[in-house]
Amino acid sequence: MSSKAEAKVAEATAAPVVSTSDELPPPYIADSGTIVNPGFCELSWRERQDNRVPGGGMTADQYFAPCKACGLVCGDHIPAAYKAGWLDWVDPSVNFRWESHTGVAVINGEKKELLSCWICWEYDHTWVKPMLPDEWYLHMRKHFKVDGYRPCKGAAGAMQRRRNCSLTTCPKIHS
């Protein structure tokens, strides 16, 4: 067991409440907007903040145009390994994928997206080393399938932006 996992167990033991699998994830860290960007692309960092305010955030078209800061072009392919053995799999949404980017890696002459994790950052204050999309999806699969994080869904069933959620303390994951 890692020292971090041990710390979590110690915390859980000290807490007077019994943990259940239905328990909501810890509250969203509302002050993360005042903290220095740990390594996201400057525009994905800004987009994450903009998506919280009324009228903020980019349009769907803009998510597929090259990023003006790092040149990244966001894909929308979800690898089969992400959905395998998971009937009601969760689509993390292109908005959330775009917000997660840190920059571009060139591998064998091909540009690849590098993505970090907002869930680890906002709930745990842990910076995750940038990952290629396949690895990122497996990381997200663990959060949604195993850890119990849930997306906040809009009327159309997709993960919705924070600014469209009517709950001020909604514990779910937004783009």
Ligand SMILES: [Zn+2]
């Ligand atoms: Zn960028």
Ligand SMILES: [Zn+2]
């Ligand atoms: Zn994570």
Ligand SMILES: [Zn+2]
């Ligand atoms: Zn919500």
